[in-house]
Amino acid sequence: MPIPMMTGASRLTAGTSRCSGARGRPSLALAVLAAGMLLALLGGCIPRAIGPRAVTIELMPDFRYEPREVVVRPGETVRLVLRNRDDRLPHEFRSAQRVAPDIRVEPGQAHELRWTAPPEPGAIAFWCGMPGHRKNGMAGRIVIRP
Numbered sequence: 748m749p750i751p752m753m754t755g756a757s758r759l760t761a762g763t764s765r766c767s768g769a770r771g772r773p774s775l776a777l778a779v780l781a782a783g784m785l786l787a788l789l790g791g792c793i794p795r796a797i798g799p800r801a802v803t804i805e806l807m808p809d810f811r812y813e814p815r816e817v818v819v820r821p822g823e824t825v826r827l828v829l830r831n832r833d834d835r836l837p838h839e840f841r842s843a844q845r846v847a848p849d850i851r852v853e854p855g856q857a858h859e860l861r862w863t864a865p866p867e868p869g870a871i872a873f874w875c876g877m878p879g880h881r882k883n884g885m886a887g888r889i890v891i892r893p
């Protein structure tokens with residue numbers, strides 16, 4: 748009788764040690780899960796940190812915008828980056844207030860704004876208000892289409 752009990756005890760011990768061994772695996776699994784969740788969180792954070800799509804319009808020294816036309820979706824929010832590539836003259840971005848109040852960008856400087864396109868398709872003209880610039884071709888448009 749005592750022998751089977753001993754066996755039972757040793758089995759229990761073996762069982763316990765197996766159990767603690769098994770406890771190591773779940774914690775590893777938890778660590779993997781936690782790492783996965785962290786990566787998922789980081790993955791979720793990256794687009795948020797970058798924010799809306801950047802639309803860059805360069806203000807060129809030869810009285811033009813590069814590109815002359817940009818396309819956004821109805822209701823899309825973008826980061827509009829106006830970069831003056833002219834190292835001598837300031838240039839402007841005017842849109843009759845449809846995008847923003849008149850913006851003047853000094854030589855070599857950039858101006859950035861966040862803008863949400865109207866919900867309807869259409870086009871918004873923009874131009875430079877410096878004397879003679881628009882007449883010399885410094886104009887472009889933002890096209891809003893799905």
Ligand SMILES: [Cu+2]
Binds near residue numbers: 839875880885
């Ligand atoms: Cu200009």
